[in-house]
Amino acid sequence: MGNEAIALGAIAAGVNLVCGYPGTPSTEVLETVAKRRPDGVYVEWSVNEKSAMELAAGASYAGARTLVTMKQMGLNVASDPLMCVEYIGVKGGMVVLVADDPGPISSQTEQDTRKFASFSKVPCFDPTGAAEAYEMIQEAFEWSERYGTPVFLRSTTRVSHGYASIEVKDPAEYTVHQPDGFVKDTNRWVIFPRLSYKNHQRIFTRNVELADAFSQYDRNVLLPGGPSGTVPVAGENKSAHRGIATGGISYTYVMEALKSVGASGTAMAGANTGSPSVLKVATPYPFPEKLALDFLKDLDEVLCVEELDPVIEEALLLICGKYGLQTKIYGKMTGHIAVAGENSRDSVQKAIDDFLAVEAPADSAIKDVEAVQAAAPAGSAASALPTPPPLPVRPPVLCAGCPHRASFYAVKQAMKGQKTIYCGDIGCYTLGNSMPLDMVDTCLCMGAGLGIAQGVYHTEPDTKCFAFVGDSTFFASAITGVINAVYNQAEMTLIVLDNSTTAMTGHQPHPGTGQTMMGEVVSKVSIEAILRGIGLTIVETVNPMEHRKAVETVKHVAAEPGVKAVIFKYPCIAITKPSGSMKVDADKCVGCHRCVQEIGCPALIYENGSVKRSKVLVDTSQCTGCSLCAQLCPTGAIIPADKEAKA
């Protein structure tokens, strides 16, 4: 896995300290370091990305090689220390691994860390896959130390979660990096305006130097075009000099697409053809200007193939403007590449075919869709397929037996008929928005539900305002929101969904779990004690699976004035053994469908499809025996599977 390759690369580079906060698609980097770490390497899940960034800065000041890991959303949280540490600089190499999420597949935004790099002036490395990421992170540590700056290693989902068989170093070949300790120097480590002014000048000059150095960096590559470097213009008796500029995972799509373009070009027009030249950009910031100039100088047209923001496209436009080149630059800004979402093999193939205006002959080895469809014998699967029956829609849902379902349902029942707002947050429990629960009215970013609830309260004081937050998110970014609510006299109910883990990202420990990534068992930080310490007088902890009690608790807590909290405590079903499974006593089930329609548990299905009065069945492969459905059944038809039905 790309993330494992990055982790192994960091270990090979002699990393001393690794910290971060979980977030898809970045999480496995730190987990792999924890699993494979040699003696003397310190690893932690920090409380949030800002904590991690500051910790790494301290360690780098003391000479350690450090790696900080996060997803792109986390970089926003860490941006305060990062913007500043770039001005101060580092001593030990510091690599900030940020995994971007084109799509987005599991994020709120499609922000581009390459843009953040130019904004923060932090150099950025952008690997094309697992094998390159392994090498690149080792080199990134060297660049970081040589230039005294933190550097980004930016990956995307398909790099982080792509797999490749690669050669790795033996432990004997690892770099050993010995931190030489912190040396006091107020003119270096204390960020005063005078120092910032001076360092701003230094950073500007340094990045100009780096842009030159990156033009020589052998991962920034200029691949010359085919025989004559030209591509025939369809329908016209002339050739245009064309090139493609790309980076990251899109580079791999481009190279796959060009395999077939080369074949077709030869087949079509004989000797006077060739494939376009390719510029592979491994360091989007500072942009390797000289190399790009070499690439551009003989080209008439360039297609930029990249995901997220048009970073390469803008850089090339800038160079064209600066040097007065007439080269036309195509990409996202000209509608040649999709503005949002991931690129794919097929989307890139089509963009390149269109750009080169190559028509695919049906008898060639081209593997684009049209060619395959044209070449496929009648009746084969790949020929134009008839429209299939409606496919099942499968949005992600809360697991069968998930305690969040019970918690949401308890609040829903307790507040029936009242004017409410349910402010959600980031985690599995965002899925509480799906039908039939429909219990997430807002979701923004980590910890934001608290602030939004307060904002609604100060605008509409007659609304009962709720903020839902998970345990890991509570520690990461909700505590200041609670303090703000108490201090500024808001009226709201905080619901803490405490499942004793960081579930969405794959069950990482956090301050409330009593375990660390170094394998220590430590005292648990108590959410209830924090809330009481802040000044909440009403903090009720309740088991959401005891449905009636949970509803009563929410009712009386929500009726109180001020800021108050309910902690729903029940472990994630993915980290506990199921207590068994339920079954339906067919004699008692009257087919009212209350269980299915109220809670939407994936383990409850209809015996005969959705026909009226169809009895309900329990899918025992999913059911965990949580018994929430049994507590709702008006006829007592749902019973533990190991019990005999009562006559």
Added chain:
Amino acid sequence: MNPNDSKTMHRNIVLCGVGGQGTVLASRLISAAAMAKGIPVMSAETIGMAQRGGSVFSHLRMGEGIYSPMIAEGTADLILAFEPGEAVRMLPYLAPNGQVIVSARPVMPVTATLTGTDYRGEAMIEYLRANVPNLYVVDTEKALADVGSAKVLNLIMLGAAAKTGALGFTREEIREQIIEKIAPRFHELNFKALDYAFEQ
């Protein structure tokens, strides 16, 4: 294609199913089998929020000279589908002479239950029969009952794929990777599932 012609073997495999069915482990076993034979392999998987009951897929590519772990449409030599509807969803990836191996057992999405839209696995299988010349349907309901565990769907599917030869790896090669990659207490059950499917 000769499975033993390892270095020159090029093969694109799509595995698909529903989150929780074990496609990721199956994909890793195939990758490991390839690496054990010195065949370069690249793959990509669905991880994260989409896993929770959503449609999931793995792309797996083997051979020299591959840049991208992702498969282009119309180029999969094999679609190994753990669920009939998901097989249909991935069908545009199938190469003209590619094979589909599909589990007959449907997984009901909670949305279908709630909204009253019926989803029938049989309709998907009928569609596949009409449109895929090279189709192998696995009676997973029976297989899981006979093996005695609902958790071994992935090894049943791998066994079926090894049997048809579409996988490019033998039963023994998969067996070796079970020993390598899976905790010993699950070995017997996984062997049983693999053998059952292979001998059907």
